[in-house]
Amino acid sequence: MGILRPLGDPMRSCTLCAGPLVGSSRTVACVCGLVLHERCAAEVLTCPGCGAPLRNRLV
Ligand SMILES: [Zn+2]
Ligand SMILES: [Zn+2]
Numbered sequence: 001m002g003i004l005r006p007l008g009d010p011m012r013s014c015t016l017c018a019g020p021l022v023g024s025s026r027t028v029a030c031v032c033g034l035v036l037h038e039r040c041a042a043e044v045l046t047c048p049g050c051g052a053p054l055r056n057r058l059v
Contacts (some may be wrong), residue, residue: 015048016040028054 014021014044015034021027032050041054 014040016044032056 014037016036017040027035028038028041029035030047035048
């Protein structure tokens with residue numbers, strides 16, 4: 001994939017694919033505050049913002 005740019009409002013959009021995070025989607029929240037879709041987090045494995053390992057902690 002490559003280097004990813006955090007969006008201005010990471011709590012509302014997936015940091016990886018920039019898609020909207022809606023209530024019905026499974027999401028993963030990093031300790032730094034970034035939120036990604038569960039499947040997006042599974043692709044990168046580490047947070048694009050802080051580099052911390054991402055696990056599927058939130059569903
Ligand atoms: Zn996504
Ligand atoms: Zn992070």
